[in-house]
Structures are given as structure tokens and as C-alpha cells.
Amino acid sequence: MRIHHLNCISTCPLGGRLMDNRSAGILERGELACHCLLVETADSLVLVDTGFGLRDVAAPRDRLSAYFLLLVDPAFREEMTAIRQVERLGFDPRDVRHILLTHLDFDHAGGLDDFPHARVHLLGRECEYAEQQRTWLDRQRFRPQQWGTRAQWRTYAPDAGESWMGFECVRGLEGLPPELLMVPLPGHTHGHAGIAIRHAMGWRLLAGDAYFYHQEMDPDVPWCTPGLRFYQWMMEKDRGARLANQERLRRLRRERGDEVELFCSHDPAEFERLSGRPAGVPVAPRAAR
Numbered sequence: 001m002r003i004h005h006l007n008c009i010s011t012c013p014l015g016g017r018l019m020d021n022r023s024a025g026i027l028e029r030g031e032l033a034c035h036c037l038l039v040e041t042a043d044s045l046v047l048v049d050t051g052f053g054l055r056d057v058a059a060p061r062d063r064l065s066a067y068f069l070l071l072v073d074p075a076f077r078e079e080m081t082a083i084r085q086v087e088r089l090g091f092d093p094r095d096v097r098h099i100l101l102t103h104l105d106f107d108h109a110g111g112l113d114d115f116p117h118a119r120v121h122l123l124g125r126e127c128e129y130a131e132q133q134r135t136w137l138d139r140q141r142f143r144p145q146q147w148g149t150r151a152q153w154r155t156y157a158p159d160a161g162e163s164w165m166g167f168e169c170v171r172g173l174e175g176l177p178p179e180l181l182m183v184p185l186p187g188h189t190h191g192h193a194g195i196a197i198r199h200a201m202g203w204r205l206l207a208g209d210a211y212f213y214h215q216e217m218d219p220d221v222p223w224c225t226p227g228l229r230f231y232q233w234m235m236e237k238d239r240g241a242r243l244a245n246q247e248r249l250r251r252l253r254r255e256r257g258d259e260v261e262l263f264c265s266h267d268p269a270e271f272e273r274l275s276g277r278p279a280g281v282p283v284a285p286r287a288a289r
């Protein structure tokens with residue numbers, strides 16, 4: 001299992017330093033990553049989350065809500081999309097046979113349409129709530145314009161599976177090796193999940209938007225920037241579940257931190273540590289295969 005870390009277009013939220021704690025001031029915009037993974041399995045490529053895609057770059061106003069465009073102002077650069085970074089790695093995007101989604105928010109599902117041959121795996125509850133479009137905010141965050149591959153989605157019931165490292169209902173995925181697991185982590189959305197990947201050195205767990213800032217996972221003194229605390233409060237669908245899952249993730253880091261490398265979708269410092277390059281730089285090109 002070779003794992004590549006891809007930032008599929010940074011967002012630049014209002015609030016600057018209040019969000020990311022590393023921009024110079026609060027009047028400039030911050031920078032958050034959209035941390036995706038490309039996993040090489042024995043017989044296919046698997047993409048975990050998709051960030052923003054080519055169509056978002058080409059026509060953001062057709063695909064995304066004016067509200068979030070104003071709030072997070074994505075840095076639309078085609079070279080940062082998942083499909084272009086897959087190509088830079090020397091792969092044929094058609095070899096991406098599977099996509100695992102943490103959830104359906106606009107900044108995770110935007111690249112789905114760039115991989116029309118991939119089967120998409122996600123929790124059924126996420127589909128149901130996203131499609132219902134119940135609230136104004138749901139209509140801004142869940143964008144049916146990004147769901148052109150809807151016919152290839154494979155959904156899973158959230159109440160089946162086994163326990164794994166203190167988490168329940170964890171399951172393997174159809175047509176994928178047992179080294180890839182979906183770990184339900186509801187709260188941010190109702191069908192939100194983390195993705196665990198076993199590799200030679202242990203596990204990696206992409207916790208999606210279960211938390212946003214690395215210091216939230218500090219077992220002793222958890223802390224989050226005020227801007228990201230507000231953003232998580234604004235976006236949460238189930239506060240009790242979200243906070244309980246954060247507590248379980250902190251326990252995982254405390255008790256199994258040497259076996260499981262835990263990281264979230266949007267923290268640029270985590271992305272830079274795991275990828276070994278600045279968040280605004282695409283993956284290094286590899287000679288064509």
C-alpha cells in the first residue's frame with residue numbers, strides 16, 4: 001500500500017490567523033488544505049476524498065454556493081485538482097477504480113466528476129441527508145451539481161461492521177482489500193466517516209472533518225483556533241456525536257498513537273508534515289509509466 005498525500009485545492013477563509021493560527025493577521029485570508037489520498041493497491045488506484053475538481057475550477061459559480069465562495073474563497077488552480085496530480089504521478093486517471101468519501105460537503109466531493117469510471121463508496125446516511133437538502137445551509141454545502149456519477153455510488157448501512165481500535169461499525173469495502181476501512185465518525189454530518197489504511201508501518205486514519213486543527217487532538221490540552229471552533233459549530237449536524245468522536249480520537253492518539261497516524265482534512269500543518277511539501281505545491285512529477 002503506497003500512499004500519496006494530495007492537497008486538492010486550498011481554501012482561503014476569512015479570518016486569517018483566527019482560522020489557521022499561522023497567517024500574519026486576521027484581515028488577510030487564511031489557508032486550509034483539502035487533504036486527499038491516492039492509495040496504490042495491488043490491482044488499482046484508490047482516491048480518498050476528491051477536494052475540488054476541474055469543473056469547480058472552470059465554473060465555480062455554477063457549482064458552488066455564493067455563500068461558501070465568499071467565506072472560504074478556494075485558490076482555484078487546475079494543477080492542484082486530484083486528476084491533474086494523479087497524472088503528475090504518472091498514472092492514468094482511468095486506473096482510479098474506487099473513491100472513498102468521508103462525506104459529501106462541496107470541498108470533498110468536487111472532484112468526483114473527474115473520475116466517471118470510479119465506484120464511489122460512502123455511508124448511506126450521508127447520501128440520504130445530503131439529498132434531502134433540508135436547511136438553507138444544507139443547500140449551500142451539499143451540491144447536487146457535483147454528483148454526476150451518482151449512478152456509481154455504493155452506500156453502506158452505518159450500523160453494520162466490527163469494532164476497531166475503540167470505534168464501532170467499522171467495515172471493509174466491496175471490491176477493496178481489507179487494508180482499507182470505513183470508520184463512521186458522525187457529527188460534522190450525519191453520515192461522516194474516517195478512512196483507515198493499513199500500510200507496512202502501521203495505520204493511517206484520515207479523520208475528515210471530525211476535527212480541523214491539530215491541537216484539538218492534544219491529549220492533555222486540546223485547543224482549537226476561535227475561527228475553526230466557530231466554523232465547526234456552524235457546520236455540525238450532531239454536536240453530541242461530534243464531541244464524543246473527538247474524545248474517542250484523542251483517546252486513540254493517546255493510547256495507540258504509535259500504531260495509528262491520525263490526521264484531518266483541512267489542517268495545513270498536518271498535510272505538510274505527512275506530504276513533506278508546502279500545502280500550495282502539487283505532488284512532484286514522476287516519469288510516465
Ligand SMILES: [Zn+2]
Nearest residue numbers: 105107209265
Ligand atoms: Zn471539509
